Amino acid sequence: MTATPPRETATPVAPATQMWPLYAAGFTTAFGAHGIAANLGGHSDDAVTSLLVLGGLLALYDGAEVLLKPVFGTLADRVGARPVLLGGLVAFALASAAYVVADSPGWLWAARLGQGAAASAFSPSASALVARLNPAAKHGRAFGSYGFYKSIGYTLGPLLGGVLVWAGGLRLLFVVLAVLGVAVALWAAVAVPHVPPLPKQRQTVLDLARRLADPAFLRPTAALAAATAALSVGVGFLPVSGAAAGLGTVATGAAASVLAACAAVVQPKAGRALDDGRLSTRTGLTAGLLTTAAGLACAMLPGLAGILLAAALIGVGTGLITPLGFAALAASTPAERLGQTMGSAELGRELGDAGGPLLVAAVATTATLTYGYAALALVIAAGPLLALAALAAGKSDDV
Numbered sequence: 001m002t003a004t005p006p007r008e009t010a011t012p013v014a015p016a017t018q019m020w021p022l023y024a025a026g027f028t029t030a031f032g033a034h035g036i037a038a039n040l041g042g043h044s045d046d047a048v049t050s051l052l053v054l055g056g057l058l059a060l061y062d063g064a065e066v067l068l069k070p071v072f073g074t075l076a077d078r079v080g081a082r083p084v085l086l087g088g089l090v091a092f093a094l095a096s097a098a099y100v101v102a103d104s105p106g107w108l109w110a111a112r113l114g115q116g117a118a119a120s121a122f123s124p125s126a127s128a129l130v131a132r133l134n135p136a137a138k139h140g141r142a143f144g145s146y147g148f149y150k151s152i153g154y155t156l157g158p159l160l161g162g163v164l165v166w167a168g169g170l171r172l173l174f175v176v177l178a179v180l181g182v183a184v185a186l187w188a189a190v191a192v193p194h195v196p197p198l199p200k201q202r203q204t205v206l207d208l209a210r211r212l213a214d215p216a217f218l219r220p221t222a223a224l225a226a227a228t229a230a231l232s233v234g235v236g237f238l239p240v241s242g243a244a245a246g247l248g249t250v251a252t253g254a255a256a257s258v259l260a261a262c263a264a265v266v267q268p269k270a271g272r273a274l275d276d277g278r279l280s281t282r283t284g285l286t287a288g289l290l291t292t293a294a295g296l297a298c299a300m301l302p303g304l305a306g307i308l309l310a311a312a313l314i315g316v317g318t319g320l321i322t323p324l325g326f327a328a329l330a331a332s333t334p335a336e337r338l339g340q341t342m343g344s345a346e347l348g349r350e351l352g353d354a355g356g357p358l359l360v361a362a363v364a365t366t367a368t369l370t371y372g373y374a375a376l377a378l379v380i381a382a383g384p385l386l387a388l389a390a391l392a393a394g395k396s397d398d399v
Contacts (some may be wrong), residue, residue, distance in 0.1 A: 019145070023148075025123070028184055073290050073342050076340075087122075088118045091121065112167045115177075118181075131330035140270070144271020151267065183306075208313040217332065223278055234295070242304070243290070244263035245307075254308070255307045255311040259315040270323050274327055281328045284320050292318060294381055296376055359379070
């Protein structure tokens with residue numbers, strides 16, 4: 001039986017022209033999610049009539065992703081990631097255009113649901129193509145760059161989205177998203193090569209369950225979920241702490257910008273360090289989780305210094321975790337199952353995105369927001385601290 005050659009020798013490094021559309025797809029999903037979410041409450045009084053309605057509109061996008069990302073990831077493995085990427089981008093543009101044409105509260109709900117479903121298709125497909133188009137030895141750089149541009153989307157979404165809504169209302173923001181979806185789809189159709197699906201053995205539900213329960217999948221996915229939970233809490237709750245401390249909107253907005261900027265800067269550096277052998281996945285994920293937990297602990301400190309320090313540390317921690325987590329998933333997954341793995345990992349991230357704020361809010365409701373930060377910090381730090389303790393105990397037994 002002939003052994004399959006490792007991916008790093010069989011796959012050349014993809015030229016930048018093939019990667020840029022994938023980075024643009026990552027930017028699109030991040031910009032679309034945060035650009036609209038940050039501006040729904042204050043600029044759509046006809047559609048958002050209560051906090052309950054606002055919560056429902058915000059949950060539609062993430063709810064569609066939770067349900068559909070594993071489905072579209074599996075489809076990408078079956079028919080190829082490129083068609084699913086292109087179809088998702090076109091569907092994103094059509095969903096955005098639907099609200100532009102109709103401009104009614106009911107169509108806003110439909111548009112957000114459609115955008116979430118479309119992002120569920122092109123987001124894991126883009127991640128799978130990042131892995132398929134590059135050798136394993138370059139996955140750190142590739143996912144670091146992909147995460148960088150996604151972080152830029154998260155950063156610019158609320159800012160640029162607010163400017164667009166101020167200039168032309170919510171419809172103008174949806175116009176820009178529709179144009180962006182079409183432009184990235186055309187760019188990808190021209191620049192991203194066809195990557196045929198690989199032959200694979202039949203997989204039963206039990207086989208899938210075993211693979212998803214493997215520590216090689218669970219550890220990086222749990223780290224990615226923790227990073228997303230902390231990121232969501234930082235963006236959502238640090239401004240609340242700032243307002244409670246008497247800080248103005250400029251100062252609290254700066255905190256969110258510091259968080260996103262640190263995450264964006266660190267991701268490519270972490271990816272290069274992994275590829276160059278200067279950083280291992282285990283060490284990087286452990287350091288990232290502990291740094292993120294330390295950032296949440298700093299959020300317990302009063303005043304601007306505590307908020308900015310928290311934002312910086314959360315940004316650095318999540319910037320370490322994200323490219324290393326995805327590179328670890330790609331390294332441990334058969335190439336023919338990359339779409340399914342990336343879709344399932346994205347599901348874990350979405351659960352962290354929802355679970356982190358819910359945990360902090362639940363604790364803050366019964367105690368204070370300070371205790372909410374502490375609770376999430378303990379949850380995130382527990383895993384790496386236990387692992388370090390076990391490692392130390394094992395070394396002491398060997399002496």
